[in-house]
Amino acid sequence: MKPAAKHHWAILTDVTKCIGCESCVEGCRGANHTGRDQPWTWQNGVRDLSASRWTTIDRLPGNHYVRRQCRHCVSPACASACPVGALKKTPEGPVVYDASICMGCRYCMMACPFQIPRYSWDSAIPAVRKCVLCHDRIESGEAREPACTSACPVDATIFGTREELLKVAKQRIAANPNVYRSHIWGEHEAGGTGILTISDVDIPLPNTVPTDPLPERTWAALRTVPFVFLGVGAGMVGLRWLLGRRDQLRLAEEKARAAEASAEKSEE
Ligand code: SF4
Ligand code: SF4
Ligand code: SF4
Numbered sequence: 460m461k462p463a464a465k466h467h468w469a470i471l472t473d474v475t476k477c478i479g480c481e482s483c484v485e486g487c488r489g490a491n492h493t494g495r496d497q498p499w500t501w502q503n504g505v506r507d508l509s510a511s512r513w514t515t516i517d518r519l520p521g522n523h524y525v526r527r528q529c530r531h532c533v534s535p536a537c538a539s540a541c542p543v544g545a546l547k548k549t550p551e552g553p554v555v556y557d558a559s560i561c562m563g564c565r566y567c568m569m570a571c572p573f574q575i576p577r578y579s580w581d582s583a584i585p586a587v588r589k590c591v592l593c594h595d596r597i598e599s600g601e602a603r604e605p606a607c608t609s610a611c612p613v614d615a616t617i618f619g620t621r622e623e624l625l626k627v628a629k630q631r632i633a634a635n636p637n638v639y640r641s642h643i644w645g646e647h648e649a650g651g652t653g654i655l656t657i658s659d660v661d662i663p664l665p666n667t668v669p670t671d672p673l674p675e676r677t678w679a680a681l682r683t684v685p686f687v688f689l690g691v692g693a694g695m696v697g698l699r700w701l702l703g704r705r706d707q708l709r710l711a712e713e714k715a716r717a718a719e720a721s722a723e724k725s726e727e
Contacts, residue, residue, distance in 0.1 A: 466620035467533065467552035467653055468592055470608060471628055472526045474658035475638060476615035479516055479524035486610025487514050490596065493588070510579035510588040514607055523660045526616055528607075529554060529575045529590040530645060531653030534672035540570035546587070552621070552653045553592030561586060572649050572667040592653065621653060628657045 487493070493511040508515050514528035535554045538546040545561035548554050567587060568576045576589045593605040602609070604618040611617075617624070625646065632639040638659050645652040648664065650672025656662060 466622060468531070468597075468618070469552065469621040469624045469653045469655060470528075470592075470605065470616055470618055471624040471655045471657070472616040473631065474523055474525055474615075474656065474660065474662070476613050477516070477524040477526065478613055478615070479518065479522070480612065481516055482610040482612055483526060483607035483616055484512065484514055484516065486606040487590070488512070490593065490602070490606030491591075508575065508577055508589075510577045510582070513588065513590040519660060519662075521660070523658070525656065525658070525662055526607075527575075528654060529592070530573050530649070531590075531592050532649050532672075533651040533653070534649075536570040536572060536649070537567035537576060540566040542566065549594060551594065551598070553594040555591045555594050556587055556589070558584075558586040572665065572669065574665050574667070621651075621655070624655055628655055631657060 488511065491513065493513060495511055506512075506515050506518075508527060514526060517525040517527055519525060531552055531554050533552075535546070535548055538544075538548050538554055541547075541561075542564065543560050543562055545557050546554060546567050547557075563585060565576075565578060565587070568578065576587050579585050579588050593602055593607075596602040596606075597604070608616050608618040617627075619627075625643065628643045628646075632641055632643070639657055640659065640661060642657075644656040644658070644662050644664070645654050647670050648668050649670075
């Protein structure tokens, strides 16, 4: 059920329950019409996150499966780094994206300590792509929970508020201290995240992930960006550019939907 707005939406994934079936990946792909992956050479294999794969399963030795997606940081560095506010933290917790005002600088991709956002290079109108915690679908009442959590056949990944899922995580660890690592990934990393994970093995994180919030550091770094560059960026967000971008996006989306519909028809 959709949590009250004053609570931070969250997902808890339990590595001990995950069977690596990727129903979550396919659930996300279908609900968000992300299309199919392109085999880009710089990707870390076809299972890496991509513009059309907003969540994935990392396969650790010994058949341990770890979900990866945007962490919906409590203090998101990506949103802080975006000069035009195309990425923003909603009051409900998800970090969402507005392609119509994005100017393509990709500061967000450089700022994210978890190395999550991807760019749709193969699209006619490239845009930043990442998990948005199904914010629009849940807010509009179209869905009661994210497509990935509802698709999981073994409840390895569940939706709720950050408070209640932290409680569940602590209870599971306390009930089985010999099974679980005594750590909740996402409780403190980067100042805390909306995606929480418990596990019976250590989960490697990029060494760019600190335990304190990041935006302050991001702004400190951005202050060193030459003023002239930011000036060019500000010029790009003029009204004409924005309207053009919106039209281009609308046409590109219509084309993508038409291609998806015709592919589905030919599969029938
Ligand atoms: S994980 Fe990265 S992209 Fe997601 S909210 Fe945090 S900083 Fe932003
Ligand atoms: S929360 Fe929604 S957008 Fe994010 S991975 Fe799950 S299904 Fe995809
Ligand atoms: S659907 Fe559930 S069990 Fe399957 S890979 Fe995703 S989290 Fe793991």
